[in-house]
Amino acid sequence: MNLAGILNQNNLNRQQRESVLGWALILPAVLIILSLILYPIIYNIYLSFFDVNLEGGNTYIGLDNYSNVVFDSVFWNSVYTTILYVLFTTIGTTLLGLIVALAMNKEFPLRGLVRSLILLPYVAPVISVVFAWKFIFDPVNGIFMDITYEKLGMFSERFNMIGTPEYAVWVAILFSIWKGFPFAYLMILSRLQAIDATLYEAAEIDGANRWEKFKSITFPEVYFVVGAIVLLRIIWNFNKFEDIYLLTRNVKVLAVYTYFKAFTGYMEMGQGASLAVIQFLLLIGFILFYVKRVLKW
Amino acid sequence: MKKAILIILASLLILLPLSVFAGGAEEVQEAGPVSFDFWTTETQSDRMATIQVLIDTYTTLYPDVSINLVAVDENDLATHVQTASAAGTLPAMFEAPAETAVAFGVEGILDTAAVTDIVNGIGKDKFYQGALKVLETSAKDGYYALPYHGWVQGLWYRADWFEEAGLEPPATWEATLKAAKYFYKPDENQYGILVGTKPEGYAEQCFTPIAMANNAALFDKDGKLVFNSPEMKEAVEYYAELAKYNPPGPQTWRARDYYLQGKLAMFYYSTYIMDDLALQEVAAGSLTSENFENLKGSGFDPELVDKTKLAPIMTNKASAGYGTVVAFGLFNQDDSAKTAAAKNFIKYLYTQNAYITFLHMAPGGMNPMLKEISTNARFQNDPKGIFKHYGAEKMGEIIQGLDSIETFSIVDGNRMEAASVITAQQIIPQMLYKVTQEGMDVDKAMAWAEGEMEKLVK
Numbered sequence: 001m002n003l004a005g006i007l008n009q010n011n012l013n014r015q016q017r018e019s020v021l022g023w024a025l026i027l028p029a030v031l032i033i034l035s036l037i038l039y040p041i042i043y044n045i046y047l048s049f050f051d052v053n054l055e056g057g058n059t060y061i062g063l064d065n066y067s068n069v070v071f072d073s074v075f076w077n078s079v080y081t082t083i084l085y086v087l088f089t090t091i092g093t094t095l096l097g098l099i100v101a102l103a104m105n106k107e108f109p110l111r112g113l114v115r116s117l118i119l120l121p122y123v124a125p126v127i128s129v130v131f132a133w134k135f136i137f138d139p140v141n142g143i144f145m146d147i148t149y150e151k152l153g154m155f156s157e158r159f160n161m162i163g164t165p166e167y168a169v170w171v172a173i174l175f176s177i178w179k180g181f182p183f184a185y186l187m188i189l190s191r192l193q194a195i196d197a198t199l200y201e202a203a204e205i206d207g208a209n210r211w212e213k214f215k216s217i218t219f220p221e222v223y224f225v226v227g228a229i230v231l232l233r234i235i236w237n238f239n240k241f242e243d244i245y246l247l248t249r250n251v252k253v254l255a256v257y258t259y260f261k262a263f264t265g266y267m268e269m270g271q272g273a274s275l276a277v278i279q280f281l282l283l284i285g286f287i288l289f290y291v292k293r294v295l296k297w
Numbered sequence: 298m299k300k301a302i303l304i305i306l307a308s309l310l311i312l313l314p315l316s317v318f319a320g321g322a323e324e325v326q327e328a329g330p331v332s333f334d335f336w337t338t339e340t341q342s343d344r345m346a347t348i349q350v351l352i353d354t355y356t357t358l359y360p361d362v363s364i365n366l367v368a369v370d371e372n373d374l375a376t377h378v379q380t381a382s383a384a385g386t387l388p389a390m391f392e393a394p395a396e397t398a399v400a401f402g403v404e405g406i407l408d409t410a411a412v413t414d415i416v417n418g419i420g421k422d423k424f425y426q427g428a429l430k431v432l433e434t435s436a437k438d439g440y441y442a443l444p445y446h447g448w449v450q451g452l453w454y455r456a457d458w459f460e461e462a463g464l465e466p467p468a469t470w471e472a473t474l475k476a477a478k479y480f481y482k483p484d485e486n487q488y489g490i491l492v493g494t495k496p497e498g499y500a501e502q503c504f505t506p507i508a509m510a511n512n513a514a515l516f517d518k519d520g521k522l523v524f525n526s527p528e529m530k531e532a533v534e535y536y537a538e539l540a541k542y543n544p545p546g547p548q549t550w551r552a553r554d555y556y557l558q559g560k561l562a563m564f565y566y567s568t569y570i571m572d573d574l575a576l577q578e579v580a581a582g583s584l585t586s587e588n589f590e591n592l593k594g595s596g597f598d599p600e601l602v603d604k605t606k607l608a609p610i611m612t613n614k615a616s617a618g619y620g621t622v623v624a625f626g627l628f629n630q631d632d633s634a635k636t637a638a639a640k641n642f643i644k645y646l647y648t649q650n651a652y653i654t655f656l657h658m659a660p661g662g663m664n665p666m667l668k669e670i671s672t673n674a675r676f677q678n679d680p681k682g683i684f685k686h687y688g689a690e691k692m693g694e695i696i697q698g699l700d701s702i703e704t705f706s707i708v709d710g711n712r713m714e715a716a717s718v719i720t721a722q723q724i725i726p727q728m729l730y731k732v733t734q735e736g737m738d739v740d741k742a743m744a745w746a747e748g749e750m751e752k753l754v755k
Contacts, residue, residue: 054383139545140486140555157483160546163495165735249496250547250734263376266722266752 048277052269065274069261075275078257082238085173085253090233092177094226097184102218104185105192115189122182130246133175137161168248175247176237184229191225192218227295231287238283254279332363333635334388335642336377338623340368344658351654355645362638372497375400375721378628382406387628390639394498395431395442395622396706400721402434402441403714408627411640413439419647419667427700428622428666431707435714442626443643444666446656448567449620449698450502451609455480455562458604466606467563470510470535470613477542480562488555489542491564493726494733495549500726502619503565505704506610507539508532509617515705515750516713522754525747528614533732533739540733547734559598567621568695569662571683574602602686609698620702622666649673660684664696671696715754724749 012020048065050058069075104115121129137144139160148154162171199217208216241255252260254275262272337348345368352364367388369377374393378401381387387406391398401407421429428444452467458480459466467473477489493500508514513528544552544561555561557573598604610618625643630636645651647667653676656663660679665671671693677684684692706716719725728746731737737745 054379140488140552140560141558158486158545160544163546163548163734250730263380264722266749267376267379 044273044276047270048274050270052273054267054269058270061270065268065270066278069271069274069278074252074257078252078254081169081251082253084169085176085240085244085251086234086237088173089176089180089237090230092173093180093184093233094230096177096181097186097229098188098222098226100181100185101188101192104189118185119182121179122186126179126242127246129179130175130243133171133247134162137171139163162248163250165250169251172244172247172251176240176243179243180233180237184226184233187225187229188222191222195221224295231290231295234290235283235287238286239279329634330361330363331632331634331638332365333390333630333639334365334367335639336367336369336374336388336391336393338369338371338374338392338394339658340370347654347658351646351651352642354651355642358645359641362642364642371397372723378406382628385631387630389627389630389635390642391626391628392445392623393442393626395428395444395624396704396717396720398432398442398624398626399706399712399714399717401626401628403718406629407441408629408636409434409439409441411627411636412441412443415443415640415643415647416440418644423667423669425666425668425700427702430710431622431702431704431712432624433712435712442624444622445625445646446663447620447622447666447699447702448569448662448664449609449618449695449702450506450565450567451607451618452563452611453556453566453570453605453607456604456606458562466608468608468610468612470507470611473563473611474535474539476562477539481542483545486560488544488561489563490539491543491548491552491556491561492536492539493549493565494540494543494730495547496723496727496730497549498720498723498726499550499565500729501720501723502567502621504532504536504725504729506617506619507536509619509703509705510611510613510615511535512614514708515716515719516708518709518711520711520713520715522715522747522750524750525743530739530743533729533743536729537732537739540729547730557601559601567662568664569659571661571687572659572681574605617703618698619704620699622699622702623663649675657681661687661692661695664699666699718753719750722749722753724753 047058049060049062051061051064052058100118104111104118108114136142137160139145139158144161145158149158159167161167195217200213203213203217239255240253241259244251244253245256245259249256258272258275258279261268261275335352337345339345339348345366349366352366356362356364371394374391374397378387378391382404393401398407402409416424416429424444428447429440432440432442432444434441452473454467454476456466459476462476462479464476464479465472467476473490479489480487481489492503508529511528511532513526513532515522515524517523544555550566552561553564553566553570553573556564610616625646627636627639627643646655649670652665652667652670653673656665656670656676657679660681660683665676670676677689677692704716705720706713724746727749728742731742731745732739
């Protein structure tokens with residue numbers, strides 16, 4: 001029976017008919033969401049309790065995957081790397097975005113051009129900028145070593161900034177800040193432009209200096225935008241994979257560690273699934289806390 | 298470029314039907330249209346273009362067949378295959394290094410009967426026996442995949458530098474380490490040697506002949522894992538020592554550019570490098586100081602090919618060489634028409650003209666597995682002039698070398714399938730990375746690797 005048929009049945013009143021129509025109209029969207037979002041999540045949670053065998057025949061092993069993951073020191077290393085990465089990239093992108101937005105809010109010649117050029121790192125494809133960065137930091141031919149070691153003599157020897165394990169995470173952080181700050185800049189700038197100029201005029205009459213104006217007017221005005229940007233950045237970077245993996249494979253944040261666990265070597269799909277669940281729980285816990293305390297919803 | 302492809306296509310079209318029919322008209326064409334995927338590890342765009350030309354030629358002859366060429370990075374192949382296998386979406390046909398193909402065979406996802414059938418059709422005795430041996434099933438009743446081309450690896454070195462310094466060629470552990478130390482001058486942006494230290498297949502390719510030269514093995518002849526041995530430990534320690542004279546940080550084969558720029562004394566590489574050494578335009582396309590004139594180092598040296606020599610064998614307690622056979626294989630399919638079509642396509646690729654066109658993608662690097670092709674005049678007259686440059690005799694030696702390939706997976710003539718699985722999962726490269734880059738203690742790293750290997754063997 002088609003939709004018109006159901007709607008024309010005379011035992012439904014007008015309100016009921018509208019409600020049937022409403023459900024019918026959102027049904028395709030609901031089905032898509034259920035099948036594409038909810039099903040994979042539930043299946044992933046289901047897999048995390050099994051020893052997964054790719055040729056079929058999963059065995060239920062309870063919480064073994066979780067205990068195997070949590071009692072592995074590599075896991076805690078990757079939690080530490082993730083926190084380091086998220087913390088510094090979030091602070092870096094937000095601060096840099098704020099500073100650049102404040103500067104771009106002033107009048108100066110060619111402002112329109114400069115404003116759009118700043119967006120370049122954000123809109124350029126990851127893979128092409130990753131290759132450019134690899135060239136820049138190449139230990140033998142790269143421009144970075146040429147300037148810092150050859151020309152300025154800042155280091156005692158050439159070294160591989162991207163590849164060396166102890167520096168790699170800092171390059172990844174630097175890369176993420178460079179690539180992500182235009183987003184914060186864009187959001188903050190648009191909020192800045194909406195601040196009423198009379199507020200600043202009134203503050204000047206009261207004799208406020210620059211810092212006081214920033215503290216009492218600008219900051220409260222952009223507070224919630226910054227709060228939202230920080231939240232988004234934390235969510236994005238907590239799950240960040242492609243930037244880090246393409247740039248250097250030895251920065252094992254949780255997302256990269258999960259990939260290695262689940263899809264390379266002796267493929268531990270079940271443990272990979274449990275890692276994803278742990279990551280999800282950590283993130284949800286943090287978001288709930290953040291939304292309550294910082295965004296004060 | 299387009300014109301060239303058209304000309305090749307046209308000439309193949311003219312020549313091909315002849316050779317196909319000459320080869321035997323017993324080919325049975327499948328009923329109805331059939332389409333299959335072909336995964337290749339030749340990811341470079343110009344190589345893909347050549348394979349596409351062959352596919353286009355074939356599908357013109359057989360309009361009912363369509364072939365979808367997919368490029369997969371060699372280092373990601375095992376991962377992709379495992380996931381595709383779980384999802385039931387394996388391609389009908391693939392190209393992969395022999396070790397990887399054997400690992401797939403051990404998992405039971407290969408159609409060995411169909412492959413063996415092709416080998417018998419072509420004639421076992423027409424192949425180089427060493428190459429077939431690498432791909433033989435453990436029951437010795439068939440083959441996991443078909444050897445199609447192969448390369449030999451060795452230590453390429455600056456013969457002129459060695460001569461000037463009065464050093465022995467890097468054919469032994471001692472001479473190699475001595476030379477690496479001698480030429481390591483980081484202040485002048487010059488490095489002693491390139492061995493793989495990134496956790497990728499290249500590291501194992503460099504490590505294998507070094508370890509085998511010390512009689513180190515993964516398995517004994519009874520198939521018992523004997524990885525954690527004093528010989529292996531010595532080899533890992535020696536490798537870590539060599540890696541100190543590498544360019545800074547984790548390195549892989551891409552650093553061969555440093556050699557072309559005159560910043561490196563020795564590097565492990567396959568015969569694929571012959572191309573780059575002999576042809577200035579190829580090398581100029583890479584990162585040279587000609588393109589970046591402010592950078593320290595010398596420009597591309599057109600005489601480099603004459604100053605370069607190859608040490609294919611490493612000697613310590615024993616002697617070992619290394620090379621890889623690249624093979625075509627067939628994954629099990631639900632639809633037998635796909636396998637039949639892929640089988641036919643492989644047979645076509647073994648016909649003379651198609652074969653030579655394929656191998657000419659990388660003369661020197663891609664060497665034939667059929668004896669009659671290696672002496673074929675058209676094969677020896679390659680478009681890049683590599684044969685002319687190096688001489689047919691030297692090239693012949695390289696191809697002959699493929700007959701005596703040694704790897705961890707062949708012990709006393711017995712194939713150790715578990716060794717291929719270990720290679721496919723890149724456990725040794727990861728261990729070498731831990732030792733050389735993360736500064737992990739050799740014993741600890743080897744214990745880790747042994748643990749991972751035991752998981753796989755089990």
